[in-house]
Amino acid sequence: MSSGSPLLAARGTSRSFGKTAALDAVELEVWEGDALALVGPNGAGKSTLLSILAGALEPSGGDVERRNGLRVGWAPQRPAQYGRLSARENLELFARLEGEPDPKAAAGRLLDEFDLPGEAAPSSNLSVGNRQRLNLAIALLGDAEVLLLDEPTAALDPEQRRRLWERAAALREAGGAVVFATQNLDEVERVADRVAALRDGGLVFAGPAGEYDRSQTESLFA
Amino acid sequence: MNRIALLLRKDVLVLRRSPLLLGILLAYPIAIAVLVGLVASYASSKPRVAFVDEDNLPPTVIVGGERFHVDRTIREVSQNVKLVRLSPEAARRQLRTGGVVAVVTVPPGFIASLKGMVKSPQLELELSKGTLSSRVEQQVQALVYSLNRQLQRAYIENNLRYVTLILHGGDGSFLGQPIDVLGIEKADKVLAGMPQTPKVERLRGFLHDARLALANTDDALRSTAHPIELVRSPTRGRTWVLSAEVQAYALGLTITFLALMLAAGSLAAERDENVIGRLARGLIGLGHLIWAKVALAAGVAVVLGLAIAVAFGAIIEVGGVTGGEPWRRLPLLVVGLVLAGGALGALGALLGALAGEARSASLVALLVVMPIVFLGLIPAEVVPPAAWASDALPFAHSVRFFSAALYDLSPWGSVLREGLWLVALGAAFGGLARVGARRLLV
Numbered sequence: 001m002s003s004g005s006p007l008l009a010a011r012g013t014s015r016s017f018g019k020t021a022a023l024d025a026v027e028l029e030v031w032e033g034d035a036l037a038l039v040g041p042n043g044a045g046k047s048t049l050l051s052i053l054a055g056a057l058e059p060s061g062g063d064v065e066r067r068n069g070l071r072v073g074w075a076p077q078r079p080a081q082y083g084r085l086s087a088r089e090n091l092e093l094f095a096r097l098e099g100e101p102d103p104k105a106a107a108g109r110l111l112d113e114f115d116l117p118g119e120a121a122p123s124s125n126l127s128v129g130n131r132q133r134l135n136l137a138i139a140l141l142g143d144a145e146v147l148l149l150d151e152p153t154a155a156l157d158p159e160q161r162r163r164l165w166e167r168a169a170a171l172r173e174a175g176g177a178v179v180f181a182t183q184n185l186d187e188v189e190r191v192a193d194r195v196a197a198l199r200d201g202g203l204v205f206a207g208p209a210g211e212y213d214r215s216q217t218e219s220l221f222a
Numbered sequence: 223m224n225r226i227a228l229l230l231r232k233d234v235l236v237l238r239r240s241p242l243l244l245g246i247l248l249a250y251p252i253a254i255a256v257l258v259g260l261v262a263s264y265a266s267s268k269p270r271v272a273f274v275d276e277d278n279l280p281p282t283v284i285v286g287g288e289r290f291h292v293d294r295t296i297r298e299v300s301q302n303v304k305l306v307r308l309s310p311e312a313a314r315r316q317l318r319t320g321g322v323v324a325v326v327t328v329p330p331g332f333i334a335s336l337k338g339m340v341k342s343p344q345l346e347l348e349l350s351k352g353t354l355s356s357r358v359e360q361q362v363q364a365l366v367y368s369l370n371r372q373l374q375r376a377y378i379e380n381n382l383r384y385v386t387l388i389l390h391g392g393d394g395s396f397l398g399q400p401i402d403v404l405g406i407e408k409a410d411k412v413l414a415g416m417p418q419t420p421k422v423e424r425l426r427g428f429l430h431d432a433r434l435a436l437a438n439t440d441d442a443l444r445s446t447a448h449p450i451e452l453v454r455s456p457t458r459g460r461t462w463v464l465s466a467e468v469q470a471y472a473l474g475l476t477i478t479f480l481a482l483m484l485a486a487g488s489l490a491a492e493r494d495e496n497v498i499g500r501l502a503r504g505l506i507g508l509g510h511l512i513w514a515k516v517a518l519a520a521g522v523a524v525v526l527g528l529a530i531a532v533a534f535g536a537i538i539e540v541g542g543v544t545g546g547e548p549w550r551r552l553p554l555l556v557v558g559l560v561l562a563g564g565a566l567g568a569l570g571a572l573l574g575a576l577a578g579e580a581r582s583a584s585l586v587a588l589l590v591v592m593p594i595v596f597l598g599l600i601p602a603e604v605v606p607p608a609a610w611a612s613d614a615l616p617f618a619h620s621v622r623f624f625s626a627a628l629y630d631l632s633p634w635g636s637v638l639r640e641g642l643w644l645v646a647l648g649a650a651f652g653g654l655a656r657v658g659a660r661r662l663l664v
Contacts, residue, residue, distance in 0.1 A: 056499030
């Protein structure tokens, strides 16, 4: 953990949908080199927290702090891309929106890296796995320093999972960070160096992965 | 590239790849143009009317000393309908089957009544049931009016011949009997040759006054026949039905339908595709997103509006309707299409933001189109609140803008007023859509 301010922090962050509280005053910091796993049962608030950290959703209460000029990449759980555009067109469009200096080159690089088809077929025709890969590839545009990934490996084959975590490791070594939500506790033990466990929108555990008690978290799912 | 332009380009690409939607977008203006063309051709067509002669009209008829050629007279007075001579049975059959829209019957004794000049002869009119009947009735009334005018002219000419005979003297006939009339002028000459006694001078004074009065009888008699005469100025341009109302409403309806559907559907689709969150996290503001949808609606409005205007103009040209300057006004129409498309697009974006997902948004937009259009059709004098409500929506302003832009001789006042309305409504609906779009992030 580096000294100074965190890259990204949730400060008493809450979010309600109507009368339902999805997130309740969560305090969480993301530092350089972090691989932070968000765990918890369905509806615990993991996706909501990631959306708020990404800036895609406004908190109902509290705040989100970002280090000045921080670039954040976000891959939501449900792929966020235009179904009538091809994988290449999606990547080029978001590369332009992200301000990539050479959008075509960036799109070509990510197509290769994620083994995505380059032809003009609409992305809605892609397999579930390929759509998830495209979703992750879009998140990597714009030279992100922090990656927020919502169940990123759920539809990936083992080889793609390995590549993804290699990429995440490279980002951490370069001073970036990865925050990922997952239901896969083996993946937590293998990849994460910190864990935050959520239940009913509240943070029930936050600390180093070494202090994380798997059986305690498994009881959350139960 | 500007981020709004990027999204607009994406929307156009998506539109091109939606064959059904694109087909509807292309077919819709063509259908509207064809329907307008049909209305136009209907407006300039002559209804087929059966003419049943049960009085065996002779080739010529002498009424009030005036000789009428029956067929020529009928041809002259039936310019707005196509009269077809039929037997009574054939006329009834065709009236039932729609072959003719009306039957005009000359009953037995018609000519005798006409010549007798004691009571008005009657023509019998039988109309089909349907939307054309009132129009045909008006045209047959016009036919009878024209016939009456010709007869009236004949009567007046005949009466004026008697006046001329009284003035100048000569041979003539009255009630079939030959007459020899001295005339005022000759009577004055006779009196001038006599000793000018006070009685003779009084008689000559009377003849002088009578001559002056009868000299003016011509105009007086003609003006009695037409106390008020309507003189129609020669006009250039299309008929009313062909022009402003039909084309302006065709454009307004098309643009309203398309702009509302497109803007509502495409904004809500950003949420359906789960992309709005990705966009809203700093890639593009919600306000810019609304702008992109407004620009999409305005762009499609221009393309399709111009297609309709060009198709309409071509139909008019092919139909041989002379006059009118639609081509010269197209640039002004483009301005109206941009403003109308934009304002309606902003309203559509608001519907899309409120509906939340693309299918509901399209359905809501579809349901909203008809009330908006009907509100715009209700005259302000009939239901003032409807007109007020319509003023708060872009449809009526769009129609007025299109109508003024295409046909007003001095369109600038109307165009400026309606243009400002559209800008204000577009800004208001766009602002509301911007606020409503936050719902899409949930």
